[in-house]
Amino acid sequence: MEIIVVPDPESVGDVAAERIAELVRRKPDAVLGVATGSSPVPTYRSLEQRVRNGLDVSGVSAFALDEYVGLSEGHPQSYAEVVRREVTERLGLDPERVHVPKGHAVDVPTACEEYEEAIRAAGGVDLQILGIGSNGHIGFNEPSSSLAGRTRVKTLTPTTRRDNARFFDDDLSQVPTHCITQGIGTILDSGLALLVASGEGKAEAVAAMAEGPVGAFCPASALQLHRRSVVVVDEAAASLL
Numbered sequence: 001m002e003i004i005v006v007p008d009p010e011s012v013g014d015v016a017a018e019r020i021a022e023l024v025r026r027k028p029d030a031v032l033g034v035a036t037g038s039s040p041v042p043t044y045r046s047l048e049q050r051v052r053n054g055l056d057v058s059g060v061s062a063f064a065l066d067e068y069v070g071l072s073e074g075h076p077q078s079y080a081e082v083v084r085r086e087v088t089e090r091l092g093l094d095p096e097r098v099h100v101p102k103g104h105a106v107d108v109p110t111a112c113e114e115y116e117e118a119i120r121a122a123g124g125v126d127l128q129i130l131g132i133g134s135n136g137h138i139g140f141n142e143p144s145s146s147l148a149g150r151t152r153v154k155t156l157t158p159t160t161r162r163d164n165a166r167f168f169d170d171d172l173s174q175v176p177t178h179c180i181t182q183g184i185g186t187i188l189d190s191g192l193a194l195l196v197a198s199g200e201g202k203a204e205a206v207a208a209m210a211e212g213p214v215g216a217f218c219p220a221s222a223l224q225l226h227r228r229s230v231v232v233v234d235e236a237a238a239s240l241l
């Protein structure tokens with residue numbers, strides 16, 4: 001695990017965006033795994049600058065990590081919409097090449113299998129962008145998730161629902177109880193895992209991920225088993241390392 005500590009969230013975004021840009025220059029049809037949440041936003045903004053400066057992303061595909069189950073199609077906080085706003089539109093990706101698990105599907109388990117199949121058919125994820133939850137989750141793989149899991153339905157923990165209530169007018173009753181998430185097994189198959197984190201609130205999770213034992217109590221610790229993982233954190237998130 002390569003750990004890069006930089007002064008602030010903007011620098012986290014710049015370093016992470018440069019790693020992504022390097023890949024796209026080398027492999028114009030790269031497959032990116034994209035995360036939602038606030039952590040990767042500076043990365044997407046910095047990447048947007050590189051696209052404005054001529055980085056060609058017309059051949060890039062993207063697969064989102066996760067999605068809420070039960071939100072209506074087009075709900076502003078569904079990850080399909082967040083990815084459309086923050087990734088597809090910002091970077092000018094071809095919408096046909098951007099995939100998000102179908103949390104509104106009638107048959108969600110089949111939608112999960114089809115999602116895994118679509119990732120395989122695209123040749124796998126070259127670079128997976130990740131944030132980390134304050135409880136150490138990646139995607140929506142909450143503590144106690146199998147370290148070998150694939151894309152499937154999961155129950156959200158009370159901690160994560162509370163953390164994410166800020167996106168739902170601070171009204172816990174509006175936060176979905178279930179989600180679809182790529183599994184840790186899916187994430188470990190990516191060519192490179194690029195995790196970004198900033199702020200004091202992530203310091204404990206970052207320390208457990210990087211220096212704690214590998215185990216399901218901290219799903220992100222599985223990245224210690226990844227053949228190539230890069231962690232870019234600001235000084236506050238690195239404060240307990």
Ligand code: GLP
Pocket residue numbers: 035036037038039040065066130131132133134138139140160164
């Ligand atoms: C959410 C997402 C994760 C994200 C995490 C942290 O629940 N499913 O993919 O990494 O929480 O979010 P944030 O970056 O806003 O702190």
